[in-house]
Amino acid sequence: MSAIAGRRNPERERGAGTVLVVGLCAVALALLGVLVLLGQAAAAQARAATGADLAALAAADIARGLRAGDPCAAAGSIAAANRVRVAGCRITDERGGTAEIVVTAPMPYPWPAATGRARAGAPP
Structure with a gap:
């Protein structure tokens, strides 16, 4: 065994730490x-859920006759105030007026929009 084979060559290892740190x-x-x-997706989902809840409550109040107006129009204005868009609005006569609302919250990236669903009406 030669003396050179057992020695480490410091010139060959020069810069290896830099490459490791960059990696x-x-x-x-x-x-x-x-x-x-993932944080932005979670925020959009929370915004969609909140917007759907508030829009459904507003629409249900009008559907039950507690306020005057169009339930779906009210849901749309409440949704717009919460930076979401109403994708579906259904008013039924169940329990004196029930609103079922579906909203979407856009994502800033080319991902599908977050969706929120809510149902509100008179208590059972």
Whole structure:
């Protein structure tokens, strides 16, 4: 065995730490990006659920005769105030007037919109 074969060559390993740190930073940034996207999706889903609840309550009040107006128009204005869009509005005569509302909350990326559904009416 020669003396050279047993020695480490520090010139060959020069810069290996830099490559490792750059790779770890790239992985950390990718994970951070995924977390941001998931956070925005969760926020859009919460916004859709809240908008659907409020729109259904407003529509149910009108359907039951507690306020004057068109139930679906009221649901649309409440939904717009909550940055969501009414995708479906159905008013039934069940229990004196029940509103079933479906809303969508747009996502800032080319993902499908978050959907929220709510039903409101007179208590049983």
